[in-house]
Amino acid sequence: MCGIVAYIGPREAYPVILKGLKRLEYRGYDSAGVALLNSGLKVYKKKGKVADLEESIVGKDLHANIGIGHTRWATHGEPNDRNAHPHLSNGGRLAMIHNGIIENYAALKQELLKNGYHFQSDTDTEVLLNFIEYIQVNNNCSLEEAVRIALKRVVGAYVIVLIDQENPDTLIAARKGSPLVIGIGKNEHFLASDASPIIEYTKEVVYVNDYEVAIIKPDELILKNLGNERQTPYITKLDMELAAIEKGGYDHFMLKEIFEQPQTIYDCLRGRLDADLGTITMSGIEKYKEQIMNANRIVMVACGTSWHAGLVAEYIFEELCRINVEVEYASEFRYRNPVINKGDVIIAISQSGETADTLVAIENAKKQGAIILGVVNVVGSSISRVSDAGAYTHAGPEIGVASTKAFTAQLAVLTMIALKIAHDRGSIDKERYHRLLHELNDVPDKVKATLEQHEHIKAIAEKYKDSTDSLFLGRGYNFPVALEGALKLKEISYIHAEGYPAAEMKHGPIALVDEKLPVVFVATRDSYHEKVVSNMQEIRARKGRIISVINEGDEQSTALSNDVIVVPEADEILAPMISVIPLQLLSYYVGVARGFDVDKPRNLAKSVTVE
Incomplete structure (x- = not known):
């Protein structure tokens, strides 16, 4: 800004x-x-x-x-x-x-x-x-x-x-x-x-x-x-x-940064995750590990895309670590006189490390005795210096205003922190812990495989580029992914888009459904999958146009969908780092098809340093 x-x-x-x-x-x-x-x-x-x-x-x-x-x-x-x-x-x-x-x-x-x-x-x-x-x-x-x-x-x-x-x-x-x-x-x-x-x-x-x-x-x-x-x-x-700050042959920085994600996730994991040895090494977390393990609650504060990363992390921390987690908009948290107890852990998530609302929020929390952990991309940024400890995402410079690679890198860091705390706290069994480490290690390759569908996703974007509204629906870990997909489409194409938990669709948004409305389902296989399929049937019955992000062999979802994008299967905890990729590409190609400058969308700023 x-x-x-x-x-x-x-x-x-x-x-x-x-x-x-x-x-x-x-x-x-x-x-x-x-x-x-x-x-x-x-x-x-x-x-x-x-x-x-x-x-x-x-x-x-x-x-x-x-x-x-x-x-x-x-x-x-x-x-x-x-x-x-x-x-x-x-x-x-x-x-x-x-x-x-x-x-x-x-x-x-x-x-x-x-x-x-x-x-x-x-x-x-x-x-x-x-x-x-x-x-x-x-x-x-x-x-x-x-x-x-x-x-x-x-x-x-x-x-x-x-x-x-x-x-x-x-x-x-x-x-x-x-x-x-x-x-x-x-x-x-x-x-x-x-x-x-x-x-x-x-x-x-x-x-x-x-x-x-x-x-x-x-x-x-x-x-x-x-x-x-x-x-x-x-x-x-x-x-x-x-x-790192040049386009490198891509038409836009946004496209370059989407395609960099196999490498940026790998860079984030490198030197920290050793799946064969079963270890996660994060020196920035180690000093405060005991306080995190014994915290009564963790509060994640963030804005925009980083807030969505925090929502995914809320599910992960609560499931693996069994610690109460709250996710707050920094702009609200800084003003609403929140109850903060000494020893509470505040995790500040920000790509730039300069987000004004997030910075003020953690400064206020620090004065009240909270432990501040920063998850940021920019070395030497204000949030990193105010924080007691934390971890850099190592995603490299993100030039496109709409955040892409920063989101998946934030998820990688937050997942590693949760796994480390869960392991040391004894709240995850050894078999699942080791399996998740190996699956996390495989995420860069699965993201790479997803990116190979970019021409297919581009063709889908051409079909829907003239839509005026859209819905993005998901459940569980995929609900924040739906929110992120809707945000990306709004930012880049200026099409009105809303993200909802799929079950909440019946409590209002279903009134919008007709034969012109694209409804994007994030429907990878997880513990909610059957319920999501039921929600698809509700949309189909009202003639909505369904685009679904699914795993291989999902015949039910394919039969209900107008268009499908198949992504590699992963544990539901890790699936958001993969399932978000098609939504990033879809938004990019819709924005380009509509003739907009996707790197610099109107009225938006990369680093929001004012209220």
């Missing part, structure tokens, strides 16, 4: 910033802009894509060795040129870009209006920028000090980066709640919302912490807290490769 890029050093800043903004397009945005400083501060910004900005400034003076760039996802003020970032201060001396939301901007704006300030945009960002300028002018202080004073008054989330026309060798940046990473080169520094714009130039980075201000010169990086105390930058080496 929004993207920040900045550069200072000997290179031409504009090409670095422009390429970086293109790398951040996956985050979701509606306008773009740059500010460059060279014998004057020049700001160029445009509604639309980065390509529109690039085209609009052909022939302009773009020479500079310092600059800032931004892709904006609209919050305050509609998407247009004047609300795009960067913004200029009233005095024209400062330019700023900002991710996040300033919640008390209206009060600050009234204060500034009384002091003669005027505004060119509807944004909270311009208010904060002018507030900083007002403090700098009235206190006759440095920009660094003005930023620190201003941020003590600010309520909300932010990453800000400022250029000062009178100090052309310095960038000032600060962070609270939104991500900021600084790449360290030879006499140069790169700033970005994540590492993807930086990896081409350096692998040494510093992740800025909340309430830190960075003073960045070509050959110097200083970090301070809001109390003006120096902080020691912790340099991390990136393990990301440039090839």
